[in-house]
Amino acid sequence: MTKLLEIKNLSVGFDTSSGQFMAVQGIDLSVDAREVLAIVGESGSGKSVAMLAVMGLLPKTATVTADIMTFNGHDMLTMTSKQRREIVGRDVAMIFQEPMASLNPCFTVGFQLEEVLRFHMKMDGKARRKRAIELLELVGIPTPAERLNSFPHQMSGGQCQRVMIAIAIACNPKLLIADEPTTALDVTIQKQILDLLVKLQAEHGMGLIMITHDMGVVAETADRVIVQYKGRKMEEADVLSLFESPKSPYTRALLSALPENATGDRLSTVADFMKNEAANAGVAP
Amino acid sequence: MSEIVLEGRNIVRDYHVAGGLFGKAKTVRAVKGVSFTLEKGKTLAIVGESGCGKSTLGRILTLIDPQSEGELLIDGKPINIAKDRVTPEMRRKVQIIFQNPYGSLNPRQKIGEVLGEPLLLNTNKTAAERRELAMQMLVKVGLGPEHYNRYPHMFSGGQRQRIAIARALMLSPSLLVLDEPVSALDLSVQAQVLNLLADLQDEFNLTYVFISHDLSVVRYIADEVMVMYYGEVVEYGTREEVFSNPQHSYTKTLFAATPKSDVASIKARLEKKKAAA
Ligand SMILES: Nc1ncnc2c1ncn2[C@@H]1O[C@H](COP(=O)(O)OP(=O)(O)O)[C@@H](O)[C@H]1O
Ligand SMILES: Nc1ncnc2c1ncn2[C@@H]1O[C@H](COP(=O)(O)OP(=O)(O)O)[C@@H](O)[C@H]1O
Ligand SMILES: [Mg+2]
Ligand SMILES: [Mg+2]
Numbered sequence: 001m002t003k004l005l006e007i008k009n010l011s012v013g014f015d016t017s018s019g020q021f022m023a024v025q026g027i028d029l030s031v032d033a034r035e036v037l038a039i040v041g042e043s044g045s046g047k048s049v050a051m052l053a054v055m056g057l058l059p060k061t062a063t064v065t066a067d068i069m070t071f072n073g074h075d076m077l078t079m080t081s082k083q084r085r086e087i088v089g090r091d092v093a094m095i096f097q098e099p100m101a102s103l104n105p106c107f108t109v110g111f112q113l114e115e116v117l118r119f120h121m122k123m124d125g126k127a128r129r130k131r132a133i134e135l136l137e138l139v140g141i142p143t144p145a146e147r148l149n150s151f152p153h154q155m156s157g158g159q160c161q162r163v164m165i166a167i168a169i170a171c172n173p174k175l176l177i178a179d180e181p182t183t184a185l186d187v188t189i190q191k192q193i194l195d196l197l198v199k200l201q202a203e204h205g206m207g208l209i210m211i212t213h214d215m216g217v218v219a220e221t222a223d224r225v226i227v228q229y230k231g232r233k234m235e236e237a238d239v240l241s242l243f244e245s246p247k248s249p250y251t252r253a254l255l256s257a258l259p260e261n262a263t264g265d266r267l268s269t270v271a272d273f274m275k276n277e278a279a280n281a282g283v284a285p
Numbered sequence: 286m287s288e289i290v291l292e293g294r295n296i297v298r299d300y301h302v303a304g305g306l307f308g309k310a311k312t313v314r315a316v317k318g319v320s321f322t323l324e325k326g327k328t329l330a331i332v333g334e335s336g337c338g339k340s341t342l343g344r345i346l347t348l349i350d351p352q353s354e355g356e357l358l359i360d361g362k363p364i365n366i367a368k369d370r371v372t373p374e375m376r377r378k379v380q381i382i383f384q385n386p387y388g389s390l391n392p393r394q395k396i397g398e399v400l401g402e403p404l405l406l407n408t409n410k411t412a413a414e415r416r417e418l419a420m421q422m423l424v425k426v427g428l429g430p431e432h433y434n435r436y437p438h439m440f441s442g443g444q445r446q447r448i449a450i451a452r453a454l455m456l457s458p459s460l461l462v463l464d465e466p467v468s469a470l471d472l473s474v475q476a477q478v479l480n481l482l483a484d485l486q487d488e489f490n491l492t493y494v495f496i497s498h499d500l501s502v503v504r505y506i507a508d509e510v511m512v513m514y515y516g517e518v519v520e521y522g523t524r525e526e527v528f529s530n531p532q533h534s535y536t537k538t539l540f541a542a543t544p545k546s547d548v549a550s551i552k553a554r555l556e557k558k559k560a561a562a
Contacts, residue, residue, distance in 0.1 A: 042471040186334040187498060191542035202561070213471065216501075216544025219551050240555065244548050257476040258546065259505035266480055267505070270473030 003030040004175055004207045005054070005092075008068040012046070012053050012231075015061045023049040025231040031207040033174060036198065038210045038222035038239070040254075046231040047211045051177050055094055056084050072174060090120040093168035097180040099160035103152040109136075109163050110148025113170060120171045135166040139196060158189035162196070169200060175207040176200075182217065194221055215258055219243060227251045290360060290460055290492045291323040291346065297354035298341050315341045317516040318355065323509070325459070326486065328493040330507035330524075332500065332539070338516040339496045343462045346494060347381040359460070373407055380453035382446075384465035389449065390437040396423070396448055397433035403455045418455065426451040427481060443474030447481065454485065462494040467502060479506060500543045504528055512536050 012024040024046040031037045039047050053064045054076070069076040071092060076084065096102045104112060113135060114128040123131065129148070136144035139162040152160055161181060168176055178197060182190035198221055201208040210221050218225055218239065225242045227235040227250065235248035246252045253270040255261060298316040316338045323329045331339050344350040345357065351367035358364070359378060364371070383389055390399060400419035404410050410418070420430045426447040437445060446466060453461060463482070467475040479502070485491060497503050503510060503524075510527040512520035512535065519533040531537050545551075 042473065187500070188334060188538055188542040191544075194544075202558075214544070215472070216546050219546035220544045220554065240548070240551055243546060243551055254472060257472050259476075259479070259501045260546065262505055265483065267476035269476040269480070271477070 002073060003070075004033045004035075004072060005209075006030045006068055006070045007054065007066055010050060010053060010064070010066040010069065012049050012058065012065075013063045015063075020063075023231050024053065027226075027228070027231075027233050029226060029233075031175065031209060033207050034202075034205050036201060036208045036210060036221055036223045038212060038218040038225045039228055040212055040215065040218050040225060041228035042213055044230075045228045047228055048179055050228075051094065051179060051209065051211060055088050055092065055177070056081070057088075057094075086120075089116065090171040091173055092175045092177065093171070093173040094177040094179060095161070095164045095168045095181050097183050099157060099164045099184075100152060102164055103160055105152055107151075108148060109150050109152065109155075113148075113163070113167055116167055116170045131170070132166075135170055136163070138169070138200070139163070139166045140192070141166075156189075158185055158193065161185065161189075161193055165193075165196065165200070169204070169206075172204060173206060175209070177209045177211070179211045180213070181210075183212070183214070190217075197221070215254065227254070287324040289322050289358075290325045291321075291494070292358040292361075293319050293321050293342075293346070293355065294358070295320055295355040296342065296345060296352045296357060298338070298345060298350070299353040315516050316345070316352075319511075319513075319518050320355075321509075321511060321518075321521060323492060323494070325492055326490045327508040328486070328495055328506055329509045329511060330495045330497060330503040331511050331513060332497060332503055333513035334498060337513045339513060340464055342513075343381060343464045343494065343496055346460075347379045347462045348375065349381065377407060377456040378458055379460045379462070380456070380458040381462045381464060382449050382453050382466050384468050390445065392437055395434050395436060396428075396440075399437075399448065400452055400455055403452065407456060422451045422455060425454075425485070427477070441474075443470055443478060446470060446474075446478050450478075450481065450485070454489075457489070458491070460492045460494070462496070464496045465498070466495075468497070468499065475502070482506070500539065512539070 007027065007029045010024055010027045011022065013020045013022050027050055041047050049058065052058050054069065058064065066077060071087065074087065110132055113132040117123050117128045117131055132148060133144045136147055141147050141159060141162055181197065182193050185193065194217065197208065200206065210217065212218060222239040224238050225236070226233055227248060229250050234250040235242070235246065237247065242251065243255070246255060253268070256268040257270060259267060295318045296316060297314065297318055300313045300315055302311055302313055304310045319342060321329065331342065333339055345352050348364070348366050348371055351365060356363050359375065364375065397416065397419050400422055401415040404415045404418060420433060423429060423432055428444065428447055440448065467478050470478060482493070486493060495506055507524045510522065510524055511518055512527070512533065514535045520527055520531060520536045527536065531540060
C-alpha cells in the first residue's frame with residue numbers, strides 16, 4: 001500500500017548572516033491514511049519547519065531538499081506551485097498554536113469559512129452557508145448560525161481553535177497537520193480540542209500529524225511517534241513501545257524529566273542523563 | 286513548633302473597569318474571599334485556569350497591589366499597603382518571580398548589575414561587596430562568574446529564569462511567590478529549574494507560593510494545594526488530600542482533563558480505539 005505522505009531524507013537550511021543554519025537534517029517520515037503520527041521535541045527542534053516545508057510555506061531564505069516527497073501519489077518535489085496551491089488547504093490542511101493569530105481579525109468567522117469553500121470547492125453562496133453552519137456544528141460550537149456573524153475577538157481561545165479546525169476540515173482533507181494546537185489553551189479546553197481532533201480523524205478517515213512538545217499530548221493521541229532533537233530524528237516507535245521501552249537515550253531522558261516520573265526528591269534532567277549515558281558507554285560526553 | 290509565615294483572611298480584590306463608549310463602568314471581583322495559612326519552609330501551590338485570579342492574588346501577597354477587603358498577615362503582622370507604610374524590611378521579605386523573566390530584565394543592564402541593584406537600593410553594601418555577593422549568587426543558581434558581564438539577550442529561557450531567581454534571592458527573602466515560573470520552559474529545562482528551587486528551599490528554608498496550571502508539576506512540588514475557580518477557592522488541603530480525594534467537581538474535571546502518560550492509560554486508550562474501529 002502506498003503511504004498518504006512519504007518523505008525521505010528531508011533537510012531544510014536557512015541562509016543567515018553567519019552562514020547556513022540547518023534546521024532539519026535528513027528526516028524520514030511517513031503517515032498512512034487513518035493514522036495519527038505525533039512529532040515530539042523541545043522548542044527549536046525543527047518540528048514546525050519540517051511541516052512548513054511539506055506545505056511549501058517557508059520563506060525564500062529556506063533551502064529545502066529531499067530524496068522523496070510524495071503526497072497521495074503526487075510528487076511534491078516536481079509539482080508546480082499552482083498544483084501545490086490546489087492541494088494545500090484542500091487535501092492537506094494545517095492548524096497552528098495561536099488560533100487568534102491565524103484568524104483574520106477583520107472578517108467574521110462565517111466569511112473566513114466560506115472563503116475556503118469558495119476557493120477550493122467552488123460552491124455557490126447558499127451551499128457555502130449551509131456547509132459553514134454544518135462545519136461549526138461539527139466542531140461543537142453552540143448556535144452555529146448566529147456564530148457565523150461573530151468576529152474572532154468576540155470568542156474565547158478555545159472557540160477560535162474550534163473555528164480553525166472547522167476551516168481546516170472544510171474541504172475534507174486527507175491529511176491534517178496540527179502544530180501545537182493546544183499549547184496556548186487551558187488543560188480542560190485542551191482535552192476537548194484533542195478529543196475533537198481524534199474523533200474527526202477517526203470519523204473522516206484522515207491522516208493526522210500532531211506536532212507537540214508535550215509527552216502527555218503524545219500519550220493521549222498518537223498511534224506512532226517520531227522524537228526529534230536539533231533537527232534530527234532520535235527515535236521512531238509505536239506509542240506504547242515508546243513509553244514502555246524507549247530506545248534512544250534522548251527519549252529516555254525526556255521521559256525521566258517528567259515530574260510524574262520523578263523518583264525521590266530530584267528530577268533527572270536531559271543533561272544529567274546524556275552525561276550518564278556517555279559515562280556508561282565509556283566515552284567522554 | 287511550626288511558624289506561620291503567611292496568612293490570608295478573606296482576601297478580596299475588585300477591579301474597576303471603565304465602560305466602553307456607551308457602556309457603564311463595572312466592578313470585576315477577581316478574588317472572592319481567599320483564606321489560608323502557610324508554614325515556614327513549605328510550598329503552597331495555587332492552581333486553576335487562566336483568569337481565575339491566581340496572579341491577582343500573587344500580587345497582593347507580594348505587596349505589589351492592595352487587597353480590596355480582608356486581611357493579609359506576614360510573619361503574623363497584618364499589612365495593608367493601601368493604608369500602611371511598607372517598611373524596607375517588609376519589602377525585602379517577599380519577592381515575586383514571573384513566567385516571562387525577559388520582560389522584567391532591562392536589556393541594557395549587564396547581569397551583574399541586575400543582581401547588584403537590589404543591594405544598591407536597599408543596603409549600604411560597597412560596590413566590591415555587591416560584586417562579591419552577585420558572583421556567589423550566580424554560582425548558587427547554576428550559572429558562573431563568567432556570566433557577570435553579559436546582557437539578558439545572550440541567555441536562553443532557562444538561564445533567564447535562573448537570573449530572575451537569583452535577583453529575587455539577593456535580599457535574602459523568606460517568602461517567594463513564583464507565578465508560572467516554568468510554564469514557558471522546555472521539559473528538560475523545567476526539570477533543572479524545579480531542582481534548583483528545591484535545593485534553594487532546603488538551603489535557605491524558603492517558603493514558596495507556587496502558581497501553576499500544570500498539575501503534574503504541582504503534584505511534584507507542593508505540600509499544600511489550593512484550587513481556584515472564578516476567584517473562589519473550591520478546594521484547599523494537603524497534596525495527598527487533594528490528589529487522592531478531590532471534593533469539588535471542578536477539581537475532578539481538572540484531573541480528568543490532565544493527560545495521562547502512564548503505560549496502563551495508553552494501553553486502555555488503544556484498546557478502546559481498537560474496539561471502536
Ligand atoms: N525563517 C527562519 N530563518 C532562520 N531560522 C529559522 C527560521 N524559521 C525557523 N528557524 C530556526 O529553525 C529551527 C527550528 O525551528 P522550528 O521548526 O520552528 O522549531 P520547533 O521544533 O519549535 O517547531 C530553530 O532554531 C529556528 O530558530
Ligand atoms: N488590571 C486589571 N484590571 C481589570 N481586570 C483585571 C486586571 N487584572 C486582572 N483582571 C481580571 O481579573 C481576573 C483574574 O485575572 P488574573 O489574576 O490575571 O488571573 P490568572 O493569573 O489566574 O490567569 C480576570 O478576569 C482578569 O481579566
Ligand atoms: Mg513549532
Ligand atoms: Mg496569571
